[in-house]
Amino acid sequence: MDFWIKPASPYDFNLTVGIYGKFQGEIVDNYVDGIYRRLLNIADTYTLISVKSIGTVDKPKLHVSVDPETISTEQNLIMRKVEHMLSTNVDLKSFYRSMRNDRVLSEIKDELYGLRAPRTASFYEALVIAITEQQIALPMAILTKERVVRRYGEMMTLKGHDYYAFPSPNVLANAKVQDLRDLKLSRRKAEYIIDFSRKVTESELNLDEIAELSNEEILGILTKVRGMGRWTVEYAMVRGLGRFDALPANDAALRKIVSTLYYEGERVSEEEVRKLLGQWGEYKGYAAFYLLNMGRLKQNSNSC
DNA sequence: AGCCAGGCTCTCG
DNA sequence: CGAGAGCATGGC
Numbered sequence: 001m002d003f004w005i006k007p008a009s010p011y012d013f014n015l016t017v018g019i020y021g022k023f024q025g026e027i028v029d030n031y032v033d034g035i036y037r038r039l040l041n042i043a044d045t046y047t048l049i050s051v052k053s054i055g056t057v058d059k060p061k062l063h064v065s066v067d068p069e070t071i072s073t074e075q076n077l078i079m080r081k082v083e084h085m086l087s088t089n090v091d092l093k094s095f096y097r098s099m100r101n102d103r104v105l106s107e108i109k110d111e112l113y114g115l116r117a118p119r120t121a122s123f124y125e126a127l128v129i130a131i132t133e134q135q136i137a138l139p140m141a142i143l144t145k146e147r148v149v150r151r152y153g154e155m156m157t158l159k160g161h162d163y164y165a166f167p168s169p170n171v172l173a174n175a176k177v178q179d180l181r182d183l184k185l186s187r188r189k190a191e192y193i194i195d196f197s198r199k200v201t202e203s204e205l206n207l208d209e210i211a212e213l214s215n216e217e218i219l220g221i222l223t224k225v226r227g228m229g230r231w232t233v234e235y236a237m238v239r240g241l242g243r244f245d246a247l248p249a250n251d252a253a254l255r256k257i258v259s260t261l262y263y264e265g266e267r268v269s270e271e272e273v274r275k276l277l278g279q280w281g282e283y284k285g286y287a288a289f290y291l292l293n294m295g296r297l298k299q300n301s302n303s304c
Numbered sequence: 305a306g307c308c309a310g311g312c313t314c315t316c317g
Numbered sequence: 318c319g320a321g322a323g324c325a326t327g328g329c
Binding site: 130131133134135136137138139140141188189192226227228229230231232235248250251252253254255256292 | 309310
Binding site: 135136137139140144181184185186187188189 | 323324325326327328
């Protein structure tokens with residue numbers, strides 16, 4: 001099965017999924033040699049998709065192919081999922097117009113032209129990832145996530161390659177704390193993930209319904225869950241739902257880059273970040289995303 | 305060696 | 318209440 005997606009222009013595919021290529025090709029979101037591959041769980045079946053760009057940044061077009069051995073669900077469902085994950089429908093034009101008013105962002109506008117923030121396949125995935133990324137250095141958090149995926153994710157071998165889907169809630173709900181400890185999660189995080197996954201499988205939390213609520217309502221519900229503070233929920237709203245009016249203002253990397261670019265290296269508080277980026281209104285999450293990606297481009301000149 | 309990493313909970317005053 | 322310790326572990 002093959003189909004095409006035409007993202008809203010401008011759209012830079014390599015810049016967008018290049019995030020996944022940064023750490024030598026993550027095993028869930030796999031981006032190597034211009035092709036993004038991912039094993040998706042859609043309607044309880046597993047589907048392997050491969051996506052590549054066959055257009056330009058200003059006339060973007062993506063080619064999606066679905067491995068014939070894994071086709072068992074409707075093309076429409078697959079297409080909608082891919083559009084969601086690759087943020088192809090986000091319109092950046094008014095954000096780009098407002099970028100001109102900011103001395104920092106206007107400087108890097110061209111470098112990041114067409115960059116979208118990809119989303120996780122599910123809100124659940126975003127929330128679990130957010131827990132693993134709490135406090136700890138990002139590269140290490142990603143390694144930890146990969147160990148969790150290898151241990152608990154559904155795996156398919158196709159043409160000699162192993163592909164992993166993100167673990168489903170009922171699998172992690174039945175994980176043992178010590179098993180997750182062995183994967184180098186802290187005892188606390190192991191408990192958070194297991195307890196949260198139980199709430200999801202036992203329908204104490206209906207993430208599909210929660211995802212329809214306002215940012216404030218989502219914050220109110222999910223920050224009551226043990227292990228989920230404000231940063232975690234805001235981060236997951238951005239990564240998982242594409243709520244770019246949400247802002248994980250306490251993010252250590254964000255505070256650092258804001259400090260460097262706007263405050264001459266002086267440490268800034270969460271409140272100062274919230275105030276500074278608040279001027280971007282419904283795009284404040286995107287402004288944060290672009291600022292974080294400035295750091296990425298400067299550190300990794302060789303990436304994508 | 306010690307501090308910090310894309311935080312949160314728990315305890316203590 | 319607010320402040321501060323503790324958590325895990327790798328890099329600098």
